[in-house]
Amino acid sequence: MSSSAAVLCVLLPAAAAAFGMVVGRSRSWARDWAVAGTAGALVAAVVELVGVLRDGPVHSVRFLGTLDTGVTVLDLDLRADTLSATVAVAVALVAACVQIYSSAYLDGEGTPEAPTRYRPYAATVSMFTAAMMVVVHADDLLLLVIGWEVMGLSSYLLVGHHSERPAARAAAVKAFLVTRVGDLGVMLALVVLLTGAGTTSVSGLVELAERGELGGGTVTLAALLLLAGVAGKSAQFPLHTWLPDAMEGPSPVSALIHAATMVAAGVYLVARLLPVFLAAEVALRVAACIAAVTMLGAALAAVAQDDFKRLLAYSTISQVAYMLAGVAVATDAAGAGPGVFHLLSHATWKAMLFLIAGCLAHLVGGSTLMADYSGLRRARPWLAGLLGVGLASLAGIPPLGGFWSKEAVLSAAEHAALHGGGWTAWTVLVAGLVTSLLTGLYAGRAWAVIAGGDPDLGIARTDRDPHPDTGGHGHHLPAAMSVPLVLLAIPSVLVGLVLLDPPEVLAEVEISPVTALIGTLLSLAGIGWALNAPRRGFLDVADALPERQRAFLRDGYRLDDVQDALVVRPVRRLAARVAAADRDVVDGAVRGTVVLTRWGGVRLRRAQTGLATGYLVWVFAGAALVGLAGVVLS
Amino acid sequence: MIHLFGPVLLAAALAGLGVYGLLARRNAVLVLIGAELLLNAVNVLLVTVAAMPRGGLLALTAPTGARQGAADPLLGGQVLTIFVITIAAAEIGLALAVVLLLFRHRATPDLTEVRELGEASPTYTEEFGAVGVPGGTGGSGPVDGPDTGASPSTREEVHP
Amino acid sequence: MNAELLDGLGWLLPVIVGVPLATAVLLLTWRTLSDRAAALVGAVVATAVAVGAVLAALAAAPFDPAGYGLEVDGSWIPALGVRFHLGLDGISVPLVLLTALLALLVCWHLVRSDAAPARRGLTACVLAVEGGAMGTFTALDLILFFVAFETVLVPMWFVIANWGDDTQPERSTASGATLPGGPEARRDAANRFILFTALGSAVMLLGLLLVALRTGTTDLVELTERSGAGMSTGVQVVAAVLIVLGLAVKAPMWPLHTWLPPAHTIAPTGGSVLLAGVLLKMGTYGLARLALPVLPDGMREIAPVLGALGVAGILWGGLACLAERDLKRLVAFSSVAHMGFVLLGIASMTPQGLQGALFANIAHGLITGVLFLVAGAVKDRYHTTDLVLLGSGLRDRLPRLGWLLAFGAVAGLGLPGLAGFWGEILAVVGSWRGEDALAGLARPLAVLATVGTVIAAAYLLRVLFLLWHGPRLLPGTHATTTEVDATGSEVAVVMPLVLATLALGLLPWLLLDVTGPAVRVLLSGGVLS
């Protein structure tokens, strides 16, 4: 049961993508396929989960056949276990919500200059879902990479969905290229594993790793290379720069891809291959350091954002770093629990937050600046309430989902720090706690800026005065947009209940009371700090920062400039040089030979003077030369 | 081999004179005389060879008692000489006929005056009809060809 | 299919080689045939040949027992020991099918392109190219291979010289000289094509003769079995250098590639498709078929150079693409880069590398076919392929064409799940473990080749950025014309390639299972590990 459900998890959205894009022509056809595909995937995922819980995991489900490398034959199979099933449920849930939401969010046909392009959009989201399902279920890394890269492609297409906007186009290219740089690591890791271990099968690698039969060099190199891919996909330092820009995509896309699923795929990969990573201690230490740096840095940057979606993006980077940290401090094969738990819980409330961001942008006619939303509490109290739930969960306020999962990570770090995890675990623990404070701060700040303030200066202003481009539908939220919020709010509140009867993958999740208390207090302190700001004279706590530092943080430490100077411009210059060299040197040599033969022909022709006796000079000269040669050679 | 030295020197001198005549003279007839000198140099050489003992240089330089050719009914050098004289005669006959032909058309035996066939000569042209041959065709003319009055208007440059 | 039914089908091989050639002659001599009728005849014949090729492939299956599923052997030039020996095995089958498919599509494309002048001749040339390529891919005799290899030159030259684009703009060099445009550029492109390849094949001939003279046979089956026995390493190296040099021109290998961009740019759409999909493959096929199995020791000596030049092509082609403004030239340079992977895979002399090379060969043929058909459709509409002059927002202006372009670009950047990926990764795997042949260069080359995939992504996304994305913007001179999206027939011609790209991307065993056994045979004397 679970094996065919796993296959269906992939095939249903894939079929939806194909049919929605290629076959039909109408908008409703595309919508029906899209919703049906993801809903079907949700059902299949639930069935799979039930099946797995009841019958145990299935390790090889025939999927794409075999891969004959000339030496070994690899099986491109799927697998179904609790890890894949739980993540699949989360993915399918968010995807279904997003598809429903999108059908209203991208309403109408738009203008010729800015069409909504709903049909390709819905198909791409379905394609993304299928790809994510492949990643989740793949039992072979080569198969996983297919899903991995198709996700990247979908991300590219969806970030650039409003391609008439230069920023969207640029962000799409950046998103793809930066992750692609990370994927260099994945490619090479595959190469290393194929060479060193002779297999890329997840089951096989895990088995080899657990038996300690993977060569030390192979496993370390492969794990480090994989980590590069993880950093790219999960937007970890230093390959995180694409994610804030990716917010140019439609908000539901940000919810699905850039919050709930794709960015978490990197962590999922580490969790999936945890035994392999455990065999490569260096890699896990590097991962922990990256996570620590990223969670702190991103949280700090989030504090200074004025754009709500960018704030959420930095928060996503920071939260994904938590997940990575949760996996990186694992000490045994079952230690992925906290990270995966945070992944699941983050998926629900972060997706909700992004969908709320979409609603807000929808209400004000497109703007994503927090200042434009001010006064939400009075204008749309229930929306503000949902926002509050999301932000509180993000900050880790009990008893919301975010509290349980974040504290689980911190507790795991504490456990590792106290039980031989070494300095990296301590680093993670300290960074995690400090980040708790910062998370509280920016979550509180977002709340203060959006929910508080005067509606007439913010959300109500545009409510009265609809944006000329979006016409009248700035006034109300259709049910297709509000229902998914509720659908996501339920699990974000209740996800902690899972710990009452945890599935196998979450079995080792423990909450250490001390750490949880410290973490929660720090979060509350942050929130308090932010909410207290108005009393000290400014609505926004970030106003307390000096302008230059604030801009520095807002621009993400100007890493884009660094990247530009170190990579983009040198490559462009090099490309121009190569093009010139190709034309002037390589091809110049070719043209040179043409000139040479032409010159030779012209010169040789000069001997044809028409004077018969002149020709005899050549005859005798030739004879003399030849004669000399004859004598010398004999 | 001292006794060979004289005739060989004579042959060389004749050949040198002949080559000079061939190369330096402008008058076709004088050039032909140069050719005759060259051929006669060969004759001298051949006669000299014929005068050598049987077996040629090989026999001269070989260790004593080495091989000798079988009985050879042909007196190689002399036979060749006679052949050369014959060839030279035929050659001159033919040559004078051609020179006469040239003289009939150009009224000069000067070879430097008739160079238009050479691609690098100043009088060379690839323009149709410009070299004074009606119709530009060969001896037969356009037997059943088109009216030669048709103007060769477009002579496109063939891309070099 | 019933195996017994298909066993006696050896005669199909000379048929799929001969029928296109004969039809080409027929079309050339049948003067009263109208252009459209000629194109139809060509399309029907190409279809029939494709059916024959499929039948032959089925008859040659299964590919598990190493060897030739289908064979014909006859005497041809006894004085040189040359035999008319054709055969099909796992290495040739995919290329035969690819050739048949592309020729079929090009011919049907011609049926529909009413604007093209003198289609009778063009169809004949296309069929002649098909016949020559079929011969090349089935020949099992060195000299026969060579003759077939040369057969495609003249028809392809005519395709470029007669039906090529003569409206190319002038270009200037850094030194201030001007590279000609217009008819001059067309002539130049055609001449370059034939001069480069003729020089290459002349050099290759020297190598083939050396092999034939030193071993006393020209039969590839026997030579493969001998696996270099009978030739000293020195002889093998000389022969390998000559043969590889000759084939590398066609592949093309950096720095012998400068014939390719002009030829691709100027050739008509069908010509570009055949150039990329068939002609380039002949070079790499030759490497796999002749150089590797026949001269293993020689190849091992020169493999590092070959691999390094392959990788140089990957990087050079990619970087040149980043700065290229013309869509067709860009695709051409990307071909240089893609074929670099093939060369690297072959140079690794490992089963993985060879599997990758053969896969990448086919994948490149399909993907570049898509890209050239799309570029050709764009060119038909706007009479330029300049990325700047074409405006932007193609996805909104011409959605179908736009999506085909996007598909081609995405496939071209080696996205996993599409055909381009498997060849590249297997070639890199081969290179990584190809220390036997590549020595110390094995791993650096693998890493650099992988970097090439990022560059590929960069330049293809740049195309999409400029052309596909962006606001609806028509170039000034065309602002008044109404735009026509891809017609049904245009889509119909591209779709088989798109579907094949998808199929091979998702189900790589379709191809790998065919080539696998043959690869193991080719390398059995080599470094099978």
Added chain:
Amino acid sequence: MTRVPSVDWVALAPVVAPLLGVVLVLVVDAVAPRAARLARVHDALAVAGLVAAGAAVTWLAVDGAARSTVCVPGGDGEAGLVLPSCSYVVSDLTLTLQAIAVVGALGCLLLAVDGPAAADRTPHHVLLLSAVAGVAALAGARDLATLVIALETASLPAVGLVALRRDAQGAQAGITLLLTAVASLGLLLLGVALIHAATGELHLDRIATALSGPDLSGAVLAVAGLGTVLGVAGIGFKLSAVPFHLWTPDTYAGAPLPIAAFLAVVSKTAGLAAVVVLLALGLPALAGSWGLVVAVLAAVTVTVGNLVALRQRVAVRLLAWSTVAQAGWVLLPLGAAVDAASVPTAVAASVGYLVAYAAATLAVFTVVVLLARHHPAGEEHTLADYRGLARREPVAAAVLGFGLACLAGLPPGVMGLVAKLVAVRPLVDNGVWVIAVIAAVNVVLGVLYYLRWGALLVAAPGAGDGAPVTWRVRPAEGLVLGGAAALCVAFSVLPQVVAGVLPGVLR
């Protein structure tokens, strides 16, 4: 002691038949000097002479008996048994070369009968048949004297044929050829004299035996070597080997076109025959020295011919330079001879290449003759005048295109491809790599101009080309066109003919 050697007239038939034709033509001319109605009789006699020669060659080939004639007896020399030596030998080599010459000459004759020969039937036929007899004799000549005489018999009538145009240019062309021929004769005779001086022998087989002795002094070798290369230099003009080639374009341009074809096909055959007979049969022992000289000559010839041909616009001049380049190809295999053992394969390759070259050149020349006849510019027409020929005269264009492909060595001209392969084979076999690579490069140079010409055939006609003239192809010309094309196609389908000549012992 001296007796008149017996003569095997059957063996000599290929030489005697054209001469008989000459005599008969002269007799008819003497009987009825100005009888226009006898014109066809002249033609028929000339053709019959060549056909008879061809029949004789065929019969001898089918008969297969090893014949030789005009022999001196062997006997017990002082150094052991000496075999009889003959001045004329019928062998594969002889017959192949004679066949090429006779077929080529027949083609040229048929092209000329109503063209340049129409006004001067008697002299034309007499000169042409004499030249053919000379070539036929040359092919069978096996002593130095016969060689020289036969070569001059082949050369001097050609001068007369060239001058038949009877205008200033014809005279100029004739003088140019004549002077080159005379100077070369001087060189050849010098060489022959030196070889004779070195060995004291006239018969080539005896010279070969003498020079293959174990302990030859340096002086003998030097003299023989000098003689050898001077001989090569003397024959070089006949083949148009650089630098003895300068007469070629001028003479081709000044001669009637069928005569130019004759020079290109039959004269070149004579040149190769002379080279092969002298070097391969007489001096194989010195292959080490002449091989290199020939190789360099051949390489330079190919390169120079191609480079200048690239610059030509006038069809006949391009052909002239192309024949220069092709002469280099003919010589190339001989350049691969590094020792006596490698000579036979080299000769076989050279002759094989010559077969392909002759067929293709004849085909090309036929079309050039036809176009010249139908074009206002006549023999001076340029390549541009071929623009669009495929539309107007598809058959002629196809033959021309195929011939050019053969000359270029690209399919569909498989014959040319195999010929090039055959020519390069000995170079590779003997490791003459520098020359082999030069040859490879020259393939490309050649391709360029042949193809440029070929491309014009199918190009769209230019704007101002005027009304096209419908060709009226005479039966004789049609015969040559069809025959040459048939040969090219047949040899392309069965390249064994090109690759498999002279399989046996070289004699």
